[in-house]
């Protein structure tokens with residue numbers, strides 16, 4: 001992004017969002033801004049509230065307080081379909097495709113292009129899927145059954161599906177946890193390409209080196225509280241760990 005350009009409005013944002021599960025305060029007054037063309041990391045220890053934050057953005061959880069803003073306007077997502085229709089795609093650690101359907105059928109599940117007499121236009125489904133895979137720079141045959149695909153390939157199918165919905169925001173909750181090194185490298189190449197096309201990305205990983213390799217900005221949560229949002233440039237892994245576990249650790253154990 002051009003450093004000298006004025007700050008654009010965030011594509012998607014949380015403003016003062018809180019969410020409790022019974023007595024557990026998973027998010028307390030958390031804010032976050034996602035910008036087009038930027039990969040944003042969400043860091044925090046186990047239970048810090050990362051997945052809960054993502055579910056608030058994805059329409060899975062309705063915040064108890066605060067707002068979700070889309071292009072600067074408050075929105076209420078009543079379910080995941082609302083978020084998807086708003087251009088927000090979530091890729092989970094282990095996608096759940098329909099194993100008996102092909103890659104292409106999974107992407108166009110429930111909305112296959114039809115020809116006259118309501119017949120599914122297989123040629124269009126196949127061709128569009130092939131084009132999506134080319135755009136992602138991935139070699140994955142549209143006719144392949146989902147059954148037997150690696151988790152990494154299943155994630156690619158989910159990303160292709162997101163593209164077919166014209167997603168502008170790509171949210172990934174620990175997508176690399178079950179991937180090999182080369183699969184992670186391919187995923188990162190895909191994410192960088194989407195970022196270059198202007199997508200806003202939110203990325204969760206416990207591996208700090210991945211955060212530094214992929215992202216430009218990081219927000220840290222601790223015990224459901226917002227700690228910081230800042231550029232990664234100039235930050236060290238120790239800086240990040242200190243924000244995740246608490247600045248006062250040295251004071252507690254001198």
Ligand SMILES: Nc1ncnc2c1ncn2[C@@H]1O[C@H](COP(=O)(O)OP(=O)(O)OP(=O)(O)O)[C@@H](O)[C@H]1O
Pocket residue numbers: 021024025026044045046047048049050051052053
């Ligand atoms: N559906 C739920 N019902 C009850 N408690 C929940 C629910 N979802 C999350 N929590 C609690 O909210 C807190 C935050 O959980 P969350 O899953 O958001 O953390 P996280 O940062 O994603 O952790 P991890 O790194 O382990 O994935 C935890 O204390 C968790 O037990």
Ligand SMILES: [Mg+2]
Pocket residue numbers: 050051052
């Ligand atoms: Mg989580």
